Amino acid sequence: MKKASIVNMVLAALGAALISVCSWVSIPMTVPFTLQTFAVFCVLVAFGYKVGLSSIVVYILIGAIGLPVFSNFQSGIGALLGATGGYIVGFIFIGIAYAVAQKLFPNKIIAEIIALLVGLLICYSFGTFWFIFVYTKNTGAITLSTALSWCVLPFIIPDVIKMLLAVLISKKIKPIIEKYKYNK
Numbered sequence: 279m280k281k282a283s284i285v286n287m288v289l290a291a292l293g294a295a296l297i298s299v300c301s302w303v304s305i306p307m308t309v310p311f312t313l314q315t316f317a318v319f320c321v322l323v324a325f326g327y328k329v330g331l332s333s334i335v336v337y338i339l340i341g342a343i344g345l346p347v348f349s350n351f352q353s354g355i356g357a358l359l360g361a362t363g364g365y366i367v368g369f370i371f372i373g374i375a376y377a378v379a380q381k382l383f384p385n386k387i388i389a390e391i392i393a394l395l396v397g398l399l400i401c402y403s404f405g406t407f408w409f410i411f412v413y414t415k416n417t418g419a420i421t422l423s424t425a426l427s428w429c430v431l432p433f434i435i436p437d438v439i440k441m442l443l444a445v446l447i448s449k450k451i452k453p454i455i456e457k458y459k460y461n462k
Contacts, residue, residue, distance in 0.1 A: 285458070286328070286329050286332075289325050289329045289333070289455070290325075290329050290332040290333045290336055291333075291336065292333075293317075293321035293325055293329065293330060293332070293333025293334075293336075293337075294333045294334075294336035294337040294340060294347075296317045296320065296321060296333075297314055297317040297318060297321065297333065297334065297337040297347075297369075298337060298340075298341075298345075298347035299317075300312060300313035300314050300316055300317035301313070301314045301317075301347060301348055301349045302349070302351065304349045304350055306350065307428075307432070309362050309365060309405075309409070309428065309429045309433070310349040310350060310362070311432070311433065311436065312349045313440065314349070314366075314369070315369075315372075315398070315437050315440050315441070316440035316441075316443065316444050317444075318330075318334060318369050318372055318373070319372075319394055319440065319441050319444035319445065319448070320444040320447065320448050321333040321334070322372070322373055322376045322394070322448075323376075323390065323394075323444060323445055323448035323449065323452065324447075324448035324451045324452050324455060325452075325455065326380070326452075327373060327376050327377035327380045328377075330373055330376065331370070331373035331374070331376075331377060334369045334370055334372075334373050335370065337369075338358070338366060338367065338369070338370070341353050341354070341357065341358070341366070342354065342355055342358055348366060349362075359412070360412060361408075361409050361412040361413050361416070362405070362409065362429075363408065363412075364404050364405035364406070364407065364408020364409060364412075365401060365402075365404075365405030365408075365409075365429075366405075367404065367405075367408070368400065368401030368402070368403075368404040368405045368408075369401060371397050371400040371401050371404060372394060372397030372398055372400070372401050373397070374397065375393045375394070375396045375397030375400060376390065376393045376394060376397055378393065379392065379393030380393075387445070387449070390445065391441070391442075391445060394441050394445070395438075395441070398437060398441070402429075402430045402433075405429065406422075406425050406426060406429050406430055409425055409428075409429050410422065410425050413425070
């Protein structure tokens with residue numbers, strides 16, 4: 279096995295651990311305010327889209343099998359199928375949008391930021407419709423505007439700030455990671 283492959287697996291595990299730890303930093307609300315998105319942005323930008331997306335998938339899988347990695351130390355399929363599970367699954371869309379941007383516009387910071395914003399918008403959309411579906415099924419009807427006011431509007435500015443900080447920090451870390459990854 280190549281050193282780069284081993285390093286990528288270690289980085290994916292490290293990325294999943296970072297997302298997990300950041301999910302535990304939580305302010306309870308209808309949709310908890312956490313640092314998950316900050317970690318998702320960091321692993322994508324610092325590790326690249328392949329390892330970053332792998333980190334996100336590993337994070338979701340370890341939570342699905344029962345490790346308490348989601349906000350408020352939740353875990354299991356029930357957490358993913360719950361009202362806020364769509365936002366967790368939506369992290370994959372952030373990774374996919376970032377991957378597309380990296381393939382089309384490699385190493386263009388504006389393209390990266392736009393891709394992260396587009397991915398976040400898709401994550402918000404997917405998560406909000408999921409929230410409405412589950413909430414309606416379990417509690418009763420809810421309007422789109424109410425769901426947006428609970429689940430999206432309070433998070434837009436903090437998520438954009440987390441994104442910009444993650445990009446700035448990760449751009450500084452990425453050369454160190456790349457140097458280590460390919461240094462024989």
